[in-house]
Amino acid sequence: MAKIVQCVPNFSEGRDLDKIEKIVDPLRGKEGVKLLNYEADKDYNRVVVTVIGEPEAVKNAVVESICVASELIDMTKHEGQHSRMGATDVVPFIPIKEMSMDEAVELAKSCAKDVWEKHNVPVFLYEKAASKPERENLATVRKGQFEGMSEKLKDPNWHPDFGENKIHPTAGITAVGARMPLIAYNINLDTTNIEIANKIARCIRHSNGGFRFCKAGPVEIPERNIVQVTMNLTDYTKTSMYRVFETVRMEAKRYGVNVMGSEVVGLVPMEAIADTAAYYLGLENFDMDKILETGLME
């Protein structure tokens, strides 16, 4: 079976459609590379691109896009609501199929090396590719943002993983890493009481003693007269959708509140959905090879 990687580069341009098209263009029409979508946000002044395909081909195409971004985006003039430190701000590689996290980490390092050697943009490795624990968290890496990076790099603890001890004058510095696919998942509660959603979120999220790979918080949906527990599941192979769902249902009972349903925001890996069906049907000896479409992707 073919290895499949996903890459979700974030570029610091969300307003100039012409520039956005030029940045995205290297990801189109290449053998082994599929551009899934890109969403520009004007307030953030940022575009999030999703591309998928054969690992080496995806990496090479993304390096090309990073090159275009470093030529077109001048960070000294960039304004936007989202934290950022480079023309290409962050580049996560996500193993999707027949690929280990170690392989995704190697791909991230190879990408980082190319970005520095070919385009003179320095790189921090982050998350699973991080060279030390304090670089795992992107927010920590990016702290100081573009404007504070020249100062930050003077600290010997913050020497880039690739590149010299200074940022690119207009393209800044980029974070390249590897991580599991993330599932954005919301569960709807039949109440307007946000405090109940808050209490349930605290039961299931890692930071308060809940599941290891669950981030959660409460949200009001006033137009539907309900509240939501909104979540990011950061490793669905270890913190399952069905386990989180059933736990929320269990906790909601405590308040006499019904779970009305749930929703996936964005994309969800097939394996997470198949694992959910396998749990509820008690499927024996079930794996992805039992799914007809798996054969189509070999």
Place this chain on the structure above:
Amino acid sequence: MAKIVQCVPNFSEGRDLDKIEKIVDPLRGKEGVKLLNYEADKDYNRVVVTVIGEPEAVKNAVVESICVASELIDMTKHEGQHSRMGATDVVPFIPIKEMSMDEAVELAKSCAKDVWEKHNVPVFLYEKAASKPERENLATVRKGQFEGMSEKLKDPNWHPDFGENKIHPTAGITAVGARMPLIAYNINLDTTNIEIANKIARCIRHSNGGFRFCKAGPVEIPERNIVQVTMNLTDYTKTSMYRVFETVRMEAKRYGVNVMGSEVVGLVPMEAIADTAAYYLGLENFDMDKILETGLME
């Protein structure tokens, strides 16, 4: 998105591996065509081939295989336990993705036309492609088998849909049709009492008042000290896996018997699995485009 069809031709050769390879060979290495597997059965003297891909390409490759089979297999010398009427016995086309049943029917008709015009093998259309109600059921169409077909074709009601009023002297006659993907699904009951499995099977199967697209029966699994309700779901879009599973659980309660789990035999379409997960999680606005891998198959 690309249209995907599955085709499962059955050829009347299950013993001579050299001939089987020659029959299967046209399905290999063709653009847009993927040979998923083939299983020869010596007792049946029959090989069942599963191929999938772009409709026109799959049809053309299958027509080539049918040609090879009609050259290599002499039905006047064929012996086997399975009913059969032709060197290529039956050719169902199954719409898998972005394809309607009407399109699968058109593909079946186009295949049937080619088989007759290029290889002089007459064809009955069956199931969804049938030209009259009495030709929908394959067993009815095949009744009389190869040996009785010359006589059967003299009946004006059994003029082939393509071809003249006589069979090919050595390749016989072929059934070409269109149908939904079939899910072979078994549910395990924690009892050795086969009568309970039998009673539950009668509740859920169409022939006794159960679900429209469910065939079911009881099976003993002595090595595990359990019984099974064994099923074919012939249209999972209308008779869902979860609905059948929950109904079996409901009926089993009547006898104080637990449902231990279930199993899929062979392949299951992703949509059937996704629909199951969506039911149990109460997923709102969920469809196949939310699944990451769907983008890979476009």
